[in-house]
Amino acid sequence: MNLKAKIWWLAGGLLSVYIAATCFVTVNEHEYAVITQFGRPVKTITEAGLAVKLPNPVQAVTPLEKRVQMLRLEPSEYSTRDRRNIVVDNYVVWRIVDPVVFLTSTRTTEIAQQRLNTITNSQVGAMLASYPLDSILNVDSEQNQLDKLFQQVSERVDKVSRQELGIEVLAVRAVKFGYSPRNLKAIYDRMSSEWERLSKQYRAQGHEEAEKIRARTEQEIAELKSTAYRDSQIIKGNSEARAAELYSQAFESHQEFFEFVRTMEAYKAVLDNNSRLVLPSDSDLFEQLVNPKLDVKDES
């Protein structure tokens, strides 16, 4: 064997090893392998592990993501049925379920995401426009349709994207659902004025209650005092009556004498240090002073 033949054998050997190697495909757990024959998909391998195909360049393999992925959408403003503007920030959880459809319709993930974005936005917009705001945001859990609304959106987007893109949409949800920041000040004002009203109401209740208590107190005090006045008057009356009775008993027996004594006492009581008496000099009282009868007849 000459050198030339050796080289040929070596080249041939390497080539066949290479071709044999391209017959085997490693499929990861998190991906699909789509096998294309001259660019046309002929087989999809969904099970992970080692797979066999015809060697390159007859058949080529395109791996596709099998895992669930998340797509964040741009927040945007929608209008509800009662024409209230609402800012919604959505995300879509999706995965490829039909690799062939996916590959033939979009080829790349970027295009798929753009398409998904468009479908979702239009569905969200349509769905929001069919609900009035107070049946989306509501304290009553029967009336609150936010969860249901997004489940419906998910179903609809899923239906379209399965057919069109070979994509299953697991969930469309909102991480923001509320008023536009433009309205923020108005909402703050409303909230704080409600609270102020409530505070005032509490205070007014306090004042009212306190006034009631004060009025009751005043009334009770007045009652107490008047009762006491009445009782003390009764006591006084009783004692006066008793005194009068005592006097009258005494009077009955010596009326004239009592009158005299009491008159004398009354004089004593009335005439004190500051009294000034003007008396006629010829009164009986001073007869002895002015005109004394000194002619004492000695009896002896």
Place this chain on the structure above:
Amino acid sequence: MSWWQDVSRVYRQLFHRLRWLVVVLALMLYGVSGFYSVDADQRAVVSRFGRIVEQNVMPGMHYRLPWPVESVETLSAVELRSINIDFAKELDSALTGSELTTGKGDLIELALQVQYSIPSPGKFLSVAMDAETILRNTAKAQAVIYVSQRELDSLLTTGRSDFQQWMQQAIQQELDSFGPGITVTNVMLNRLETPAVIKQAYDEVQMAPAAREKLIQDALGERETKLAQARSEVNNTLKQAQAQAQAQVANTEGEVQRLNTLIVSLERQPGLAKKRLYLETLKQILEKARVSFINRDKP
């Protein structure tokens, strides 16, 4: 040329004897490369030609078939992981506002922590592309739903523990629909409060019932004082009246007694007694009073 011949001869002889050793050594090295270790807080996933054969390898020393047959991927901290979500610090909060909207259209600020574990690292790696981001957004979406069904007051006061429990279940349920191998162990609300701008007004409302209570208590206290005062006043009045009454009766009795005694002693000569009394009285009066005399023309 002779040294080259020597070298090649020695080499040939050496190689002839050692070639099996070299082959065996190479095979052994290749075989040994299949050993790998998993740290205490780690778990590993083993795949054979891309297919997962071991979902959850525990810490320790392990063996797998060497490259290219089997490969290993390790995950850290599978038991205790957490993500913090603060709505105020999310990227697009400037565009959308950071507050959540309650069922009555009020706004509330929220920050929470989701704690989770990864019981199945194989699923965690193979089912979802970025499981943490998905978990994060799911938690946010569920919080939006919960808040939209509640009132501000109940959220801020009694609703916290309900909120946490509900969140844990809701996130888990949402994730279970595609099973990314995550178990939500706990949801904690780090911050749940009214927007900072209007916090003062809210705090005042919180204090208002206490203020009302204070007004009432003050009035009640005042009432007690006033009533006590009135009672003691009334008591005094009655006591005074009684004392006066007793004094009056006693005085009268004394006086009557005195007069009676006087009468008994003087009853025998009433005229004389009268005169004596009269003169005594006169004396007392004239001692005190100033007296003037006037002369009267006699008729």
